[in-house]
Amino acid sequence: MTALEELRRPAASLSNPHMERWKENGGRVIGYYCTYVPVEIIHAAGVLPFRMRATGSTSTELGDVYAAYNTCTFCRHSLDQAMRGAYGFLDGLVALFSCDHVRRMYDVWKLGKVELPCAPFYLRFLSVPVKADAAAVAWLAEEFERFKTSLEEHFGVTISDEALRRSIKTYNEQRSLLRRLYEMRKQDSPPVTGAEALEILIAATSMPVEEFNDLLRELLEELKGREGCSDYRARLLLGGVDLEEPAYVRLIEDLGGLVVTDFLCFGIRDFWDPVEENEEPMTALARRYIQNVSCPRMIDHEGRQEFMQQLVKDFRVDGVIIQRMKYCDLWGGEGAMIQWDMRKNGTPCMVLEREYLMSSVGQMRTRVQAFLETIGSY
Amino acid sequence: MASEKYEVHKRMYEVLKGRDTPGAKMLAEWLEGVFHAVDEGRPVVYHSFALFSEVIIALDLQPLCCEAWDMLASRVDPQHPLKSIDAAHEAGIPSEMCSFDKAILGSVMRETMPPPSMIALSATPCQNAYITYQAVAHITGAPMWVSDIPYNMDEQGARDYWVEQYQGLIAFLEEQSGRKMDYDRLREVVEESNRCVEYWLELMELQKMKPAPRTGPLWSGTYAGMTSFGLPSSTAAVKATLDRAKEDVAQGKAAVPDEKARAVWFHFPVGWDTGLMKWMADMGVSVPFVEFDGYRAEPVDTSTPESMIRGMAGRALEVPMVKIAQGATDRYIEDLLYVIREWKADCAIIAGHPGCKWITGAHGLIRDACREEGIPILLYDLDLVDDRVTPEEESRAKIEQFLNMVLDRED
Numbered sequence: 001m002t003a004l005e006e007l008r009r010p011a012a013s014l015s016n017p018h019m020e021r022w023k024e025n026g027g028r029v030i031g032y033y034c035t036y037v038p039v040e041i042i043h044a045a046g047v048l049p050f051r052m053r054a055t056g057s058t059s060t061e062l063g064d065v066y067a068a069y070n071t072c073t074f075c076r077h078s079l080d081q082a083m084r085g086a087y088g089f090l091d092g093l094v095a096l097f098s099c100d101h102v103r104r105m106y107d108v109w110k111l112g113k114v115e116l117p118c119a120p121f122y123l124r125f126l127s128v129p130v131k132a133d134a135a136a137v138a139w140l141a142e143e144f145e146r147f148k149t150s151l152e153e154h155f156g157v158t159i160s161d162e163a164l165r166r167s168i169k170t171y172n173e174q175r176s177l178l179r180r181l182y183e184m185r186k187q188d189s190p191p192v193t194g195a196e197a198l199e200i201l202i203a204a205t206s207m208p209v210e211e212f213n214d215l216l217r218e219l220l221e222e223l224k225g226r227e228g229c230s231d232y233r234a235r236l237l238l239g240g241v242d243l244e245e246p247a248y249v250r251l252i253e254d255l256g257g258l259v260v261t262d263f264l265c266f267g268i269r270d271f272w273d274p275v276e277e278n279e280e281p282m283t284a285l286a287r288r289y290i291q292n293v294s295c296p297r298m299i300d301h302e303g304r305q306e307f308m309q310q311l312v313k314d315f316r317v318d319g320v321i322i323q324r325m326k327y328c329d330l331w332g333g334e335g336a337m338i339q340w341d342m343r344k345n346g347t348p349c350m351v352l353e354r355e356y357l358m359s360s361v362g363q364m365r366t367r368v369q370a371f372l373e374t375i376g377s378y
Numbered sequence: 379m380a381s382e383k384y385e386v387h388k389r390m391y392e393v394l395k396g397r398d399t400p401g402a403k404m405l406a407e408w409l410e411g412v413f414h415a416v417d418e419g420r421p422v423v424y425h426s427f428a429l430f431s432e433v434i435i436a437l438d439l440q441p442l443c444c445e446a447w448d449m450l451a452s453r454v455d456p457q458h459p460l461k462s463i464d465a466a467h468e469a470g471i472p473s474e475m476c477s478f479d480k481a482i483l484g485s486v487m488r489e490t491m492p493p494p495s496m497i498a499l500s501a502t503p504c505q506n507a508y509i510t511y512q513a514v515a516h517i518t519g520a521p522m523w524v525s526d527i528p529y530n531m532d533e534q535g536a537r538d539y540w541v542e543q544y545q546g547l548i549a550f551l552e553e554q555s556g557r558k559m560d561y562d563r564l565r566e567v568v569e570e571s572n573r574c575v576e577y578w579l580e581l582m583e584l585q586k587m588k589p590a591p592r593t594g595p596l597w598s599g600t601y602a603g604m605t606s607f608g609l610p611s612s613t614a615a616v617k618a619t620l621d622r623a624k625e626d627v628a629q630g631k632a633a634v635p636d637e638k639a640r641a642v643w644f645h646f647p648v649g650w651d652t653g654l655m656k657w658m659a660d661m662g663v664s665v666p667f668v669e670f671d672g673y674r675a676e677p678v679d680t681s682t683p684e685s686m687i688r689g690m691a692g693r694a695l696e697v698p699m700v701k702i703a704q705g706a707t708d709r710y711i712e713d714l715l716y717v718i719r720e721w722k723a724d725c726a727i728i729a730g731h732p733g734c735k736w737i738t739g740a741h742g743l744i745r746d747a748c749r750e751e752g753i754p755i756l757l758y759d760l761d762l763v764d765d766r767v768t769p770e771e772e773s774r775a776k777i778e779q780f781l782n783m784v785l786d787r788e789d
Contacts, residue, residue: 065742067742068730068735068738068741068742070474070738071738071739075739096529099735100505100735100739101739103736104707104735104736104739105739107706107707107708107739107740108742108743110706111708111743113743125529125706127529127530128529129526129528130501131501131524131526135539135542135543135546139528139535139539142534146534299508299512301513301516302516324472327474327735329476329505329506329509329733330505330509332474332475333471333510333512333513334509336469336471336472336513337512337513337516340469351470353472
């Protein structure tokens with residue numbers, strides 16, 4: 001099996017052979033719901049951080065008992081999975097005020113409506129600021145310190161500064177390798193498609209980071225000899241809400257739009273900026289997590305806009321697609337603003353609404369086709 | 379004059395001026411203040427209902443609570459907020475976002491709300507609000523301050539961080555306006571808002587009586603908190619409501635004399651169904667508590683600038699909706715059950731305002747908690763601004779069915 005084949009596998013299901021081996025060896029796993037969770041602290045506790053997905057879910061029947069119809073379908077599916085016991089491999093769960101939907105989903109866990117996978121189960125809700133000035137960094141550094149202490153107490157471990165620095169270094173290496181992958185996507189004929197890139201990014205959050213880094217290093221070598229994608233009509237930036245469905249990207253790419261970069265949680269927003277290694281670890285982590293390229297939970301639209309415009313330039317993007325899950329308030333407002341800005345700057349931009357499970361495929365195909373034609377006429 | 383373009387609000391102003399009540403006077407003064415500021419080029423500060431206006435007033439800046447601006451307009455032109463909502467939809471804002479916020483955004487786009495010189499926002503009670511205010515800042519180019527708020531206020535250091543945010547708000551307003559806070563003036567303003575709070579709390583206390591002296595929203599308190607908190611006009615408006623309620627109590631009068639059941643309306647009042655409370659009263663049901671009136675904070679200690687800032691910051695956490703939206707569902711449930719107990723309610727009604735995902739996402743938990751306590755609860759879809767989502771007939775049919783069940787149970 002090539003490195004690419006191996007890295008594409010975890011996206012297909014919740015579990016994967018790497019995580020299963022980790023569990024078989026007595027390893028513990030903490031699920032987390034947002035890119036603002038400092039995985040380095042979990043890793044330094046000797047626990048595997050797993051980014052929560054609802055892969056494999058086919059209904060929201062049980063989730064709907066607690067989530068209303070206007071809760072986004074990701075949360076409804078994820079809650080449904082939880083209530084069906086699909087996250088049996090978890091030893092804990094960490095969330096934060098990512099959005100009004102996620103915080104209420106967490107409350108359902110917290111108030112005992114989900115049968116917890118094990119006892120004692122670790123549950124933690126982080127208080128993460130929505131702005132990124134010095135006071136916010138100081139607050140978050142303290143919050144991360146409290147998070148660290150609670151992990152130590154729950155799992156009976158000690159997280160030394162040295163361990164934390166090692167974890168930071170390991171995740172920085174992951175970020176640096178992923179940036180090398182993204183550098184390759186700037187080429188005229190990128191060696192990976194957008195769908196493959198998404199699968200790789202999902203793998204990055206689903207297996208031990210050391211194993212991922214080894215595989216990614218192998219992949220980067222493999223890709224040097226791989227024929228790139230040149231048969232496309234337009235180079236696209238795909239942005240928006242949490243997207244864990246490679247088939248969605250594949251559908252866009254089958255129509256001739258090659259996704260060369262993104263503005264996604266399983267994507268650039270997760271790995272772009274490194275943690276400063278020469279600073280006191282908690283402050284460095286706090287700074288990185290809220291001064292990193294932001295998601296709309298942060299009050300920083302202008303920063304995001306500037307960053308995306310730079311991506312458009314650097315990756316020679318012809319058009320921007322923002323996918324937004326129905327009922328997502330944050331991307332409802334942000335998507336509209338991005339569209340206003342992109343159009344003002346002469347970049348074609350479209351907002352596509354979707355549900356967690358792919359549906360209305362015909363309609364989506366028509367809209368993407370029309371969009372690609374529009375790009376041609378710009 | 380520049381303010382002439384706000385035609386609907388000018389009409390509202392004329393209506394209010396013609397009424398000889400303290401509540402009307404308070405709102406007329408507020409509108410007049412906005413018009414004068416626009417005409418004289420004085421700074422207009424947008425703020426959400428989640429931030430009281432004392433510091434803005436103390437700096438002699440003109441507060442404009444965006445939610446109140448649109449709500450008021452609907453009193454003379456019910457189509458006004460709907461036109462603004464449609465404008466927001468046309469600009470790409472999705473229909474399922476909060477209609478209060480869509481109306482604000484649409485009003486800014488339609489230029490039916492005076493442009494802000496600066497924006498003061500609190501990152502609560504929900505994300506619809508802060509994404510909307512970001513869009514407003516983006517469109518108008520106005521500088522914006524956001525008071526960040528820790529998710530769990532019981533956490534170590536959370537109160538201090540929140541107080542620092544309040545200090546930051548003052549510094550922002552000073553910097554943007556080029557004015558310096560006169561803390562003696564702030565003391566006068568806060569002492570005024572303290573008096574208003576005392577009356578307000580007394581009024582809320584009175585509402586615990588069976589039968590209750592008033593039913594439904596106590597608009598003077600709602601608008602006082604949103605528009606003129608810290609001005610004598612707001613104190614007078616709340617005091618007048620209190621005095622009338624006291625008089626009624628003294629004379630043995632009640633809002634629903636034959637009070638068969640009491641319901642808590644645990645949300646913002648419905649703006650468009652103005653006859654709803656009367657209609658419920660005709661069924662024998664009173665509403666002694668509407669969450670948006672449910673302010674329960676203590677007066678602020680005005681002895682030092684520090685104590686005032688700390689007190690105002692603390693009080694901002696008790697703002698209706700903020701109190702129950704900030705933090706986990708447990709807080710919401712705890713408060714709902716407390717209110718039901720204290721105001722001796724037989725049931726609760728919670729409108730599933732489509733924008734409020736923080737409530738609808740907790741519907742199941744709220745329902746379970748009420749079931750455990752044996753409290754009938756109605757959770758249903760109702761847009762509090764836009765009657766096109768659930769028309770009056772449909773809304774009332776649901777309430778009627780529910781209240782009949784409650785009344786049967788009471789029998």
